[in-house]
Amino acid sequence: MVLFPDWLVAWMPSLLVIGIGLGIAPLLPRSNGWMRLAMMLVAGFFSLRYLTWRVTETIAPPGFTLDAFVSWSFAFIEAMTIVSSISAFLVLSRHRSRSADADANLPWVETAQPSVAILVATYNEEWPVLERTLAGAMASQYANKTIHVLDDGRRDWLRDRCAALGVEHVTRPDNAHGKAGNINHFLRQLRERGREVDFVAVLDADFVPHQDFLTRTLALFADSKIGLVQTPQHFFNPDPIQHNLGISRSYPDEQRFFFDHMQPARDGWDIAVCCGTSSIVRWTALDAIGDFPTASVTEDYMLTSVLKMKGYSTAYLNEPLSEGLAPEGLKEYITQRSRWCLGLMQIVRSSAGPFSREPLRLRDRWSVLDSCLYWLTTFPFKIACIVYPLLYWYFGVTVVDARLYDVISYFGPYYLATMMFLNFVSVGMFVPIVNDISQLVGAWEISRSALTGLVKPHGHAFKVTMKGGDRDRIVIQWPIMRRFLAAFVLTVVGLLIGLTSDYLFDAHAGEGKAVILFWTLYNLLVLAGTMLVCVELPRTASILRSRPEQVEVVVDGRRRMAWLTDIHAEALRLRGLSLPLGTRFICRIPEVGEVEAEVTLSLDASLDASIALTPAQREDLIEKLHTRSGVPGTAAVAAAGLGAGLLRRIIAGTVR
DSSP states (O other): OOSSOHHHHHHHHHHHHHHIIIIIGGGSOTTOHHHHHHHHHHHHHHHHHHHHHHHHHSSOOSSSSHHHHHHHHHHHHHHHHHHHHHHHHHHHTOOOOOHHHHHHHHHHHHHHOOOEEEEEEESSOOHHHHHHHHHHHHTOSOOSEEEEEEETTOOHHHHHHHHHHTOEEEOOSOOTTHHHHHHHHHHHHHHHHTOOOSEEEEEETTEEEOTTHHHHHHHGGGSTTEEEEEOOOOBSSOOHHHHHHTOTTTSOOTTHHIIIIIHHHHHHTTOOOOOSTTEEEEHHHHHHHTSSOOSSSOHHHHHHHHHHHTTOEEEEOOSOOEEEOOOOSHHHHHHHHHHHHHHHHHHHTSTTSTTOSSSOOHHHHHHHHHHHHHHHHHHHHHHHHHHHHHHHHHHOOOSOOOOHHHHHHHHHHHHHHHHHHHHHHHTSOOOTTHHHHHHHTTHHHHHHHHHHHHHOOSSOOOOOOOOOOOOOSOEEOHHHHHHHHHHHHHHHHHHHHHHHOTTTHHHHHGGGHHHHHHHHHHHHHHHHHHHHHTEEOOOSOOOOOSSOEEEEEEETTEEEEEEEEEEOSSEEEEESOOOOTTOEEEEEETTTEEEEEEEEEEETTEEEEEEEOOHHHHHHHHHHHHSSSSOOSOOSOOHHHHHHHHHHHHHHSSOO
16 A cells, blocks of 8 residues: 555655755754764755765666766765765854853953964055055054055055155065965064064955954964964955846855854864965964965965964954955956865865875864865866756757656655755855856866865965955956856757657666756756856955945935945945936045035936045045944845845846
């Protein structure tokens, strides 16, 4: 006697996961370690269940056949990706917040008043970018500090600007070892002058510290075992994924998961890592290790491992204490992530790697190996997911030999449990398709960097991520888009062949034809979205304000009120006001004063205007926008706004 039909039996595991995700998970405290562990075990169980099924029941028989090669190779890539995911799940099963420690130790900072050297490493950034950072450093509420601009571009104009601000400008005769070499050169100079300090704070040229950055981070150093304190990176402008998809106000930047959720989890295991900017390191710890390591282009991550060898730990203070400029161009975005991948592979091959004979704890080795697995599996797997279905459509190769009900029974709950756990720990940050787009767009370059770094770890120059510049027109990144366009066309043609001919689709797919069809249609959505990202839209204003601010506008002597929604040093955007092009007016902005403006774009009840600020107003605006406590940008997913933004982008081709 059959109690349940086959289709219901197949869906039962997925329904169980859905019930846990919708009925139980929302009631559990996300910061509780036992609750995180329980949810991790659910995700881990269904992942291993799926992996076991894939390896034992869906792979072609061994042999020297194309089917066997394709089936086994894809299963291997997928298996390694699942192993990487389970490792990440285990990391995420813990969580730590150090804010209470910082609160408790503030009296120590006020009493000891240790000396701090703020280092701003720069190469080719424009003055408006550097101006923000230096204004923020000078506005710090901490008194016992010095500010040093380490200029690897050796620019006379920057020397003069620094002199006017009373900030030290430092150059060196060469650019050896990139950013790490630049910092080490200055540290040697300090020692030669006999001006050693207690702590060294590192800021990228485009990162503005908040007024309480130093006081909050220094408080954790009351624990003598802490050698470095890292804080999260927040961004006041949208990254290329957000901007080009039109979802800047409804979808967080791509790094939010790592900084807001992965780093606190790593800190729970005492394996948090340095990420360069917005960090502060103990001088005696630098002395102990011989300054910043230069064996990797990601000297920041390696610094954590080298400090561990000398008994110093890295602490993570998950508070918004700085904000910076995300890469605005897609090429720069990909270059940055490829450098991170290359640097991690160099660390794997170094004395600080997971297989080193140096005195590293098992968890520290796991930390590096976990990061290595992420770079080695995530991005090649995204490429494989696009390429392997094409082998079926054009050559009849069976990638996954499985019945539809089995796929529903095993893959369904695995995928849902993974999404459930990740969204449980990240408060709903993982959105299918959008998440795949963000990983696919740079998958080719990142995968190449991973292989290059493992095979040839030495001899790679540090590639600077370009920031700023003129971005007032549409730019199509054809060199990047071509591969996605080719994959899209090949997928559409293959699909049409399969649907209009019984040669492959009916004869070889069996019950799995619905699976390959769904897989292909999903790929087309991801590829279409990735191509949209390759169309870079103009950027008129660069500041993402979380709340509009009401301001007074004076036009021809008449007072009107409007909402200030965006502003930077050259332009502003107002809502609730319509004026003809070329109209001059005065905008009274709290804490900045009366600003002269001229309308450059007028759309219904909103407008853009160029503005002219005095030097004092520029400084006041920077302090108002970037140095106060609070989180810039978008911190959480807004489902309705996300859908609306994507729809507007697809239909109208604009973010407005």
